[in-house]
Amino acid sequence: MRRIVLPLARAGLIITFAVALWQAIVWLTGAPHFILPGPERVARALWASRVSIAENAVITFTQIILGLFLGAALGVSTAIQLVVSPISRMLLRPVLVFAQAVPIFALAPILTLWLGYGMGSKIVMVVLIIYFPVASAFFDGLMRTPQGYLDLARVMGAGTTRQLLRLRIPHAMPSLASGLRLAAVYAPFGAVIGEWVGASKGLGYLMLLANGRAQTDLMFASLFVLATFTVLIYLIVDRAGAALSRRFAEPAG
Amino acid sequence: MTPPPGITLAGEAHIAGAPLFAPLRLELRAGEWTTLLGASGVGKTTLLRLIAGLETGVSFAGKITTSDGRSLEGRMAYMGQSDLLAPWLDVLGNVTLGARLRGEKPDPGRARDLIARVGLAEHAGKRPHTLSGGQRQRAALARTLMEDRPVVLLDEPFSALDARMRAEMQELAGELLAGRTILLVTHEPGEAARLSHRAFLMSRIGLEEMPLPQTPPVRAVEASETMAAQAHLFRRLRSAA
Numbered sequence: 001m002r003r004i005v006l007p008l009a010r011a012g013l014i015i016t017f018a019v020a021l022w023q024a025i026v027w028l029t030g031a032p033h034f035i036l037p038g039p040e041r042v043a044r045a046l047w048a049s050r051v052s053i054a055e056n057a058v059i060t061f062t063q064i065i066l067g068l069f070l071g072a073a074l075g076v077s078t079a080i081q082l083v084v085s086p087i088s089r090m091l092l093r094p095v096l097v098f099a100q101a102v103p104i105f106a107l108a109p110i111l112t113l114w115l116g117y118g119m120g121s122k123i124v125m126v127v128l129i130i131y132f133p134v135a136s137a138f139f140d141g142l143m144r145t146p147q148g149y150l151d152l153a154r155v156m157g158a159g160t161t162r163q164l165l166r167l168r169i170p171h172a173m174p175s176l177a178s179g180l181r182l183a184a185v186y187a188p189f190g191a192v193i194g195e196w197v198g199a200s201k202g203l204g205y206l207m208l209l210a211n212g213r214a215q216t217d218l219m220f221a222s223l224f225v226l227a228t229f230t231v232l233i234y235l236i237v238d239r240a241g242a243a244l245s246r247r248f249a250e251p252a253g
Numbered sequence: 254m255t256p257p258p259g260i261t262l263a264g265e266a267h268i269a270g271a272p273l274f275a276p277l278r279l280e281l282r283a284g285e286w287t288t289l290l291g292a293s294g295v296g297k298t299t300l301l302r303l304i305a306g307l308e309t310g311v312s313f314a315g316k317i318t319t320s321d322g323r324s325l326e327g328r329m330a331y332m333g334q335s336d337l338l339a340p341w342l343d344v345l346g347n348v349t350l351g352a353r354l355r356g357e358k359p360d361p362g363r364a365r366d367l368i369a370r371v372g373l374a375e376h377a378g379k380r381p382h383t384l385s386g387g388q389r390q391r392a393a394l395a396r397t398l399m400e401d402r403p404v405v406l407l408d409e410p411f412s413a414l415d416a417r418m419r420a421e422m423q424e425l426a427g428e429l430l431a432g433r434t435i436l437l438v439t440h441e442p443g444e445a446a447r448l449s450h451r452a453f454l455m456s457r458i459g460l461e462e463m464p465l466p467q468t469p470p471v472r473a474v475e476a477s478e479t480m481a482a483q484a485h486l487f488r489r490l491r492s493a494a
């Protein structure tokens with residue numbers, strides 16, 4: 001019980017303080033509402049546009065979740081491929097590093113050009129953004145199996161595939177978990193940037209539209225929904241990752 | 254278990270061009286405990302790994318032969334200083350790891366029997382981090398026994414345990430591994446004096462056989478002949494460096 005109540009009370013306190021600070025800044029600076037709307041105004045915009053925000057949020061969230069699954073699956077299979085085959089390690093790794101050096105954001109216009117204004121280009125954005133952190137974290141984990149375990153497996157007469165399945169992959173689970181945590185943080189960026197570059201739906205599109213019409217309160221309301229979702233998805237992935245680490249590694253301490 | 258073979262290693266090893274050990278000859282008699290005693294860095298572990306067929310990072314010029322002329326592949330079990338228990342498996346899972354790594358069907362009945370013999374019957378369903386250091390090493394011993402190999406290579410398997418645990422583990426291993434061809438690598442004179450049929454001191458110049466009591470291993474820690482042998486081994490170990 002305390003484990004739930006305490007964090008909730010702490011979160012409540014921080015949020016109350018942040019909202020109070022926000023309101024204080026609005027009062028003290030006397031900023032017009034189209035520059036910095038107060039919390040109350042944003043809340044009203046959130047309520048008034050709830051249907052439109054919800055419709056657009058569903059699009060963005062779907063993109064993020066689909067992108068997360070696809071990107072993680074792609075990252076995991078790349079890592080395994082790299083571990084299994086020294087040739088692909090030699091050929092593919094420099095390409096991966098180079099690909100990571102290209103800012104993915106800069107690819108957004110091209111992706112929109114190729115894949116259109118629909119959800120496809122945004123999902124691909126998310127996949128591209130999270131692919132590298134997942135692949136590289138999992139690959140590192142797979143390559144870091146302590147030599148002792150591999151020696152033991154060798155004397156026991158293990159084949160390469162079983163050694164991978166029974167030792168390397170379970171051993172790399174905590175590393176995969178940290179890769180997925182990063183992915184959960186990056187994924188929403190991908191979707192929103194994709195929507196900024198070209199879309200007719202989604203929270204990013206709504207924010208851009210609201211901004212253009214000086215409906216700053218609507219923009220803040222959309223941002224609030226997006227941030228809440230991002231935190232939520234991070235918490236879910238974080239919990240899942242912690243469970244994964246508990247299952248596969250010795251608890252620290 | 255097939256009858257244990259005798260093993261002979263003869264040759265020399267170089268590491269990056271510099272000699273690690275001079276030409277030497279190590280004979281493991283069939284069904285006996287042979288101990289390799291020496292200071293750190295003289296190449297004891299390298300010798301063991303050469304026999305095990307593991308990566309050593311040295312270039313070895315020589316031969317490893319068996320008394321029955323057959324390859325050692327698939328006839329050895331290995332136990333190291335760290336227990337190497339998989340943290341995601343319980344004791345039973347760890348003990349049967351070998352079978353699953355080979356794609357064979359594990360025999361849980363035999364595994365439970367061996368777990369009971371090392372005194373872990375009520376811990377079979379526990380994961381390693383909930384066990385003490387001594388219990389973990391017992392689980393590793395059960396895993397080694399589960400492999401049921403005629404040759405067992407032990408690389409300082411008890412060095413991380415406290416004195417009481419170590420004595421207990423030596424007795425347990427001595428009893429349960431009896432009749433196999435064993436190579437024990439250690440830097441502990443007491444361990445060599447208790448467990449070996451034959452003991453060799455390894456130094457830069459090669460191997461030298463050490464005198465041991467006439468009594469068969471496992472010898473009592475406090476027996477006067479064990480202590481005398483231990484004292485002698487200790488003196489020689491210090492002067493060999």
